Amino acid sequence: MLKLFKKWIIRYPNKTTRLLEIIPGLFSWNMILFPIWGSFLVPEAVAVYVITFTVYWLWRSLVMALGAVLAHFKIKKASQFDWMEDLKTNFGAKYKKVHHAIIIPTYQEPLSTLERTLNSLTKQTFPLENLHLILAFEEREGKEAWEKAKELTRQFKGKFGSLSASFHPDIAGEVKGKSSNTSWGGKQLKRELVDEQGLDINNITVTCEDADVLLHKSYFAYLTYSFLTIDNPYNHSWQGGIVFYNNVWQVPAPIRVVGVIASINQMYILTRRDRLINFSTYSTTLKHVDEIGYWDTDVIPEDYHMFFKSYFAKEGKFAVEPIFLPIYADMPESKKKLATFKNQYEQLKRWAWGVSDDVYLVRKFFIHDEIPFWQKFIRVIKVLEDHLLWPVNWFAVTVSALLPPLLNSEFNKTTLGKTLPQVSSTLLTIALMSMIIIFIIDALNRPKRPENSSFLSYLLQPFEFLLAPIVGFFYSALPGIDAHTRLMMGKKLEYKVTEKV
Secondary structure: OOOHHHHHHHOOHHHHHHHHHHHHHHHHHHHHHHHHHHHHHHHHHHHHHEEEEEEHHHHHHHHHHHHHHHHHHHHHHHHOOHHHHHHHHHOHHHHHOOEEEEEEEEOOOHHHHHHHHHHHHHOOOOOOHHHHEEEEEEEEHHHHHHHHHHHHHHOOOOOOEEEEEEOOOOOOOOOHHEEEEEEEHHHHHHHHHHOOOOOOHHHHEEEEOOOOOEEEEOOHHHHHHHHHHHHHHHHHHEEEEOOOOOOOOOOOOHHHHHHHHHHHHHHHOOOOOOOOOOOEEEEHHHHHHHHHHOOOOOOHHHHHHHHHHHHHHOOOEEEEEEEEEEOOOOOOOOOOOHHHHHHHHHHHHHHHHHHHHHHHHHHHHHHOHHHHHHHHHHHHHHHHHHHHHHHHHHHHHHHHHHHHHHHHHHOOOOHHHHHHHHHHHHHHHHHHHHHHHHHHHHHOOOOOOOOOOOOHHHHHHHHHHHHHHHHHHHHHHHHHHHHHHHOOOHHHOOOOOOOOO
16 A cells, blocks of 8 residues: 555645645645534534544643643753853763854844844853854845844954855745755855864754743753764754743733643653654754755744654664753734734744645655655654644643534434533643643743732733633634645745744
8 A cells, every 4th residue: 555655646736735735724624613513414523523522632731730840840951051061071072173164044034133143152162263154145135134244243353163154046946945945054064064164963963942032051062972872873963942031021811821831841852752852952963964955945844854854865774862951032023012913923834834744744654655654654643644634732731522512403302412512621621730831831941020010910921721622713713724724725935934032
């Protein structure tokens, strides 16, 4: 059967691609609408669907909460550990041979944001002369990009091993966005560090760092330790815990709830090597990137795509190593509150557009039969599960249980019809335990409240999580179904940079 699918995919690439683009939207809409029409025709089946999904949601919620607790303790321990002292003790001068290239893709980011990011890098405990930065601007930004590059070069001249800027031109066939820009900057970095400076490509890592990100001061010391101790580092990437805490006290409450839940989820993912994939800001080796041809220039979801490009290029012998340190990022924020809400929606829609990469995953799954079936199946199925259920989760756990007894009076008279809402409600109440744990973990990790922020917002912090059901609809279900429907209808998504002030 697998060989048949492989032949079909190779023989009919356009038809299979279009079919795979239609499936996610078709699946999502059917799962969302099934409780409505099913309540009239097969209410018992809807009841089974609702209970099964609620149990699944309960299991995922509790696993995530427990994983977040474990990640919290690991992050606290690693944050307090002296990684540089450990490097000196265990490796002597050997660690000095390791260099870290850092690509910071940027488009229309405020100068102040870039200054903050570079200032943060000057606080790294690893020798700064071994850090090599490239500010990856887009040429279409115009004169402003050149002025920012000039000013940043002036301010930070001599503080790192090297600091340069690249200006990615608009190229026919490329998708404008982070992936194509990062690829352009990565190739320039290789020319500068290896071809011109003569550094050994075998001893260079490369980090793709979002422009608003603040790395923990021990990040590159920790990365160096892992690079020197792990078997075959050229078949690995590294992922820290992305937490959206830079402006957590400044954004409106609904945006804060979204960011906090996403932060705790990213902490949890560090404990799941079977689910851990590149996200937002991550590191790998320059040798590996050069071997596989850098980042693809025709995609929007650059991080997940880069992982699976690496995974299939290395015939399944590629993995992500967790770095149990926080990576601080911004939540969407604008000068106007309405624009902030819109920016958050656009960001989540772009994340949900990761479903477009499922075509790539499925095609590679069938083509690369040299990888053991169950190994690649587990890797791919977990991503498909997250992508396919993204728009469905909210509907399945909130309103679906109410529909059969509400729409079908005969079913409402049965024992199953009367007890379905209660059973579903009980399971979801148990699942709320995870929200309590999320609140506690957030309270332990969130930066202290600034003096200029409202004390009332501090007091109301626990009650903000009551917004989760409403937030879930507008910032999970809607952007998810938006992305799925666009893909199903053959409409492409334009990469929009999320405004952060």
